[in-house]
Amino acid sequence: MTAAVVAVVTAGLLWLLLAWSGEPNAPVRIDAVKTAFGIGAGIGGVFALWLATRHQRTLELQLAETTRMAGVTERDLEERRVTELYTKAVEQLGNDKAPVRFGGLYALERLGQDNPKQRQTIVNVLCAYLRMPFQGPAAGLRGSAAPEKVDYDESEIQVRLAAQELLKTHLSHGEPGYWPGMSVDLQRATLVDFRLSGCTLEAADFSRARFVGAVHIRGTTFARQAGFFGSVFTAPANFDRTAFEEGAFFSYARFGGDVRFTRTRSGGQFLFSHTVFEAEADFEGGRHEEIDLSEAEFGATTPGAVPATDGV
Structure with a gap:
């Protein structure tokens, strides 16, 4: 619509310009009008092409922004999921039941396998668990007879x-x-x-x-x-x-x-x-x-x- 308006306005201006240019011959004026409309149509076409290009560029920018936002949202969701899994696993390590603590260990391991950036953090957690106070046995367990009296938490x-x-x-x-x-x-x-x-x-x-x-x-x-x-x-x-x-x-x-x-x-x-x-x-x-x-x-x-x- 805008391109058509531009074409008409341009043709009208050219026609007026030629009409009042002092030309006495009517056929000449008709040819001038035709020329004016042709020029106006060409200008309108150029303007329409510019609008189409601008519209396409706008759509591309909108698509790129939408894609970027979708990527950010997906990363945020993944990070939130990893955080939730990590938090749950650490909470399991603090449970007073050994089977639950086992579950926490292997949940952390799976998290590390799937998320390489989390591996050092998971190793730190395992080390922190082993640094917790513990009254261990007086001797090792492998290749030795079971002690008569267990003075530590076997589980x-x-x-x-x-x-x-x-x-x-x-x-x-x-x-x-x-x-x-x-x-x-x-x-x-x-x-x-x-x-x-x-x-x-x-x-x-x-x-x-x-x-x-x-x-x-x-x-x-x-x-x-x-x-x-x-x-x-x-x-x-x-x-x-x-x-x-x-x-x-x-x-x-x-x-x-x-x-x-x-x-x-x-x-x-x-x-x-x-x-x-x-x-x-x-x-x-x-x-x-x-x-x-x-x-x-x-x-x-x-x-x-x-x-x-x-x-x-």
Whole structure:
């Protein structure tokens, strides 16, 4: 409609212009009118094309905005769903019934499998659970006879063993469920029959942790400096072939059973100052940039107890 009006107005103006231009010949005026209307129609067509282009552009912008808003809404809904699942799982971990706590553990695991951005948060929650105060057994559970008197919560220890196993599953490099780039904070945790062999961790802190039962951390890689300051190992511990890329702190730790650091390597400070080895300690085949065993106490003959420093 607007284009037609423009065409008519333009033609009318041209006609008036030609009509009053002093031309006496009527046929000439008729030709002028025809020309004017032709020019007006052309201008109207151009204007109509411009309007159509503008309308199309407006529709495209509206569609893009609608798509963007739909994407934002979908993300908001997904984030809300993840938050609700996470909150429910954490609440389950605080339940006084062990089966419900088991459910919370595996709900968190499923959430991490489906949402990689949530994995470190979920690892943090598992570590926080293991750091909760717990009166563990006096000895490990695997390969030992059942104690005559149970002085700990049997159901709780099973939940904790499951949490430890989930950590191992998702820290095991090369396995289908591996979560790369994870860090663990298990300071002051009570860990029972702890296994972390074949794992790769970004960072790890076990300072003042209590390891009950045998410890297996063989062939593991710690990408950053690992902390075992003041940790207590009540049974044999095996660190064979473990790599401490930026070194480790075992200062003031206590090893109640045999400990093997055979074929380990460290790229930074490997500190055992004031560490107590109550049984045999074996460092044979290790390669360390800098090792410190100053004022360490050895309670048994230890082959390779004081290894030479080999630049890595």
